[in-house]
Amino acid sequence: MPATVYSYAESQDVADSLAKYILDIQTRALAIAPTFKIAISGGSLGKVLKKGLIDNEAMARQIQWAKWEVSFSDERLVALDHEDSNYGLFNEMVLSALKAKSITAPKVYTIDESLLKGENGQVSEGTEAADSQIAEQYALQLPASFDLVLLGCGPDGHTCSLFPGHALLNERSVKIANISDSPKPPPRRITFTFPVLEAAKNIAFVAEGAGKAGILGEIFGAKDSGLPSEQVNKIQVPVSWFVGDSAVAGVPVLTSKY
Numbered sequence: 001m002p003a004t005v006y007s008y009a010e011s012q013d014v015a016d017s018l019a020k021y022i023l024d025i026q027t028r029a030l031a032i033a034p035t036f037k038i039a040i041s042g043g044s045l046g047k048v049l050k051k052g053l054i055d056n057e058a059m060a061r062q063i064q065w066a067k068w069e070v071s072f073s074d075e076r077l078v079a080l081d082h083e084d085s086n087y088g089l090f091n092e093m094v095l096s097a098l099k100a101k102s103i104t105a106p107k108v109y110t111i112d113e114s115l116l117k118g119e120n121g122q123v124s125e126g127t128e129a130a131d132s133q134i135a136e137q138y139a140l141q142l143p144a145s146f147d148l149v150l151l152g153c154g155p156d157g158h159t160c161s162l163f164p165g166h167a168l169l170n171e172r173s174v175k176i177a178n179i180s181d182s183p184k185p186p187p188r189r190i191t192f193t194f195p196v197l198e199a200a201k202n203i204a205f206v207a208e209g210a211g212k213a214g215i216l217g218e219i220f221g222a223k224d225s226g227l228p229s230e231q232v233n234k235i236q237v238p239v240s241w242f243v244g245d246s247a248v249a250g251v252p253v254l255t256s257k258y
């Protein structure tokens with residue numbers, strides 16, 4: 001099924017529409033299950049979520065944070081308080097804002113930080129065996145299916161830590177893979193593999209800024225680029241894109257409003 005693209009001139013409208021979409025999926029999920037299972041990415045997403053779900057007070061009142069279970073679609077193998085940590089970013093943008101408002105925090109699944117540390121308690125260099133243990137342990141915490149996976153799209157078309165041309169694009173034997181040669185620093189990470197994305201009920205990308213127009217042109221162009229984000233568009237799950245107008249300027253794709 002083709003992806004749906006929602007496009008807005010203002011960044012605030014991207015955040016508010018994404019928030020409305022998340023709220024709708026949260027409501028549907030909680031009608032049939034006790035928790036809402038969502039996966040979050042790094043990049044600018046934390047900022048967009050804060051703008052749409054916390055700063056927008058009408059929306060904030062309807063988000064049932066205490067029933068959320070949050071995982072990360074990828075994570076950098078650094079301490080949780082390191083500036084490169086996706087958890088760290090989510091903590092800074094969302095969890096600390098909830099705390100400041102005395103709102104009950106969601107359940108958040110992080111990597112097991114103790115597995116990163118050597119004998120002296122410092123984050124170690126890591127070995128293939130240690131990193132794959134972190135990935136295996138993270139996979140044990142995953143739900144069978146996410147209600148929603150929120151993704152970013154890198155300027156090279158990567159999503160999660162699935163990079164163009166990388167062997168992990170074909171990984172089907174594990175749900176979470178470790179990667180030690182990420183072309184974007186830091187090199188050591190863990191990431192969802194395609195089976196996790198294929199099992200999701202909904203997927204949404206967020207992409208803003210004129211700098212994204214080139215890569216979105218390739219992803220939505222007539223020619224198969226094989227880029228990771230384009231491969232996500234092709235899976236049999238409803239995929240939505242929430243974008244700024246400048247990110248799709250000149251891109252041959254129909255857009256609408258959520």
Ligand SMILES: O=C(O)[C@H](O)[C@@H](O)[C@H](O)[C@H](O)COP(=O)(O)O
Nearest residue numbers: 041042043044045152153154184
């Ligand atoms: O680990 C990473 O490489 C980034 O977190 C990355 O996956 C990010 O999600 C995209 O590059 C989109 O970034 P923006 O949201 O800033 O556009």
